[in-house]
Amino acid sequence: MEATRHPDTLAARLQTLPKVELHNHLEGGAMYPDLALRLAARNGMTLPFQDAASAADYYRFTSLDQFIDILRTTVATLNTAEDYADAVERQGIEARRQNIRYHELFVTYGLVSRRGVPWEAVVEGLVEGRRRNADRHGVDTAFIIDLDRTLPADEALRHVQLALGARERAGIVGLGLDCQEAGFPAGRLRHCFAAAAEAGLPLTAHAGEDGGAASVRDALDCGVTRIDHGVQAVEDPSLLAELAERQVLLTVCPLSNVALRVFPSLAEHSLPQLLAAGIPVCLNSDDPPMFASDLLTECVAVDAQFGLGEARLVALLRNAVVHSFQAPDAKARLLADFDAAAARLGDEHGDDHG
Numbered sequence: 136m137e138a139t140r141h142p143d144t145l146a147a148r149l150q151t152l153p154k155v156e157l158h159n160h161l162e163g164g165a166m167y168p169d170l171a172l173r174l175a176a177r178n179g180m181t182l183p184f185q186d187a188a189s190a191a192d193y194y195r196f197t198s199l200d201q202f203i204d205i206l207r208t209t210v211a212t213l214n215t216a217e218d219y220a221d222a223v224e225r226q227g228i229e230a231r232r233q234n235i236r237y238h239e240l241f242v243t244y245g246l247v248s249r250r251g252v253p254w255e256a257v258v259e260g261l262v263e264g265r266r267r268n269a270d271r272h273g274v275d276t277a278f279i280i281d282l283d284r285t286l287p288a289d290e291a292l293r294h295v296q297l298a299l300g301a302r303e304r305a306g307i308v309g310l311g312l313d314c315q316e317a318g319f320p321a322g323r324l325r326h327c328f329a330a331a332a333e334a335g336l337p338l339t340a341h342a343g344e345d346g347g348a349a350s351v352r353d354a355l356d357c358g359v360t361r362i363d364h365g366v367q368a369v370e371d372p373s374l375l376a377e378l379a380e381r382q383v384l385l386t387v388c389p390l391s392n393v394a395l396r397v398f399p400s401l402a403e404h405s406l407p408q409l410l411a412a413g414i415p416v417c418l419n420s421d422d423p424p425m426f427a428s429d430l431l432t433e434c435v436a437v438d439a440q441f442g443l444g445e446a447r448l449v450a451l452l453r454n455a456v457v458h459s460f461q462a463p464d465a466k467a468r469l470l471a472d473f474d475a476a477a478a479r480l481g482d483e484h485g486d487d488h489g
């Protein structure tokens with residue numbers, strides 16, 4: 136295994152790669168204190184924090200349930216097309232800062248539909264935010280419509296139909312599934328996955344986060360080709376073998392898992408076992424402002440913990456490019472750029488060590 140570099144150096148080197156991130160949530164991922172406070176003021180609301188320091192106190196979780204409560208409070212600031220456009224653009228700015236060229240953002244309409252936010256306002260905001268990211272920041276933004284697992288079955292199907300209706304216009308590239316796994320198995324919404332698959336929309340699902348290996352199997356049975364998290368798959372060796380055999384990508388978010396107590400510490404995270412099983416994994420920051428993270432921070436943290444080395448991290452970053460739901464032509468171009476940048480890193484690496 137390659138020697139671990141000084142973290143700052145590692146981050147600076149990984150910065151040079153044109154990257155892809157596949158597991159960020161539009162809503163929670165935009166709740167940087169400054170933007171959340173600006174949206175709250177615009178919507179005549181008061182948040183339980185007043186600045187970055189009090190937000191950091193507020194963004195301290197002990198469970199996924201508590202996190203979802205806090206998320207629903209902050210996400211109440213999202214109401215209009217302009218709010219949504221600002222949220223999308225905020226993530227475009229963060230992407231450009233890290234040299235992320237393409238990202239897929241989960242949009243959970245169920246978080247706001249119960250408050251009566253019209254779907255058309257959401258779509259308008261996605262369209263505008265995506266345009267800004269392309270024009271102002273050089274970032275290609277796509278969306279995955281994430282079903283709130285706790286929605287009534289007919290309401291969830293309606294969200295799939297809304298997504299399919301706005302697919303081309305809003306850059307919607309997939310269907311996903313989110314929120315508490317306990318009591319809400321993916322199979323409950325099998326008809327939603329079937330409808331999306333019939334329309335040719337790729338499928339993914341959050342599973343194996345607070346749910347176990349059975350929850351991952353349940354999602355696979357719904358036809359998904361990627362799993363978001365999936366870190367509890369290690370409970371079941373036969374599941375690990377199946378994920379490796381079928382090359383199902385796991386979009387793993389290590390620092391989110393620690394913040395939400397999925398694992399008591401990073402040292403106890405299942406990432407090494409997932410990698411040892413031969414499963415394709417990529418690293419992600421989930422809701423970066425709420426977990427004080429970003430993609431490069433995740434890379435540096437797992438390297439420091441597990442000594443993965445730069446070549447392994449480059450391979451994980453490459454997995455995100457390969458397994459994205461990006462259109463084939465654009466993906467091929469980005470992959471060529473990534474491989475060229477990775478080769479330059481490799482050459483420099485050779486020089487470093489004579």
Ligand SMILES: [Zn+2]
Pocket residue numbers: 158160341363421
């Ligand atoms: Zn997530």
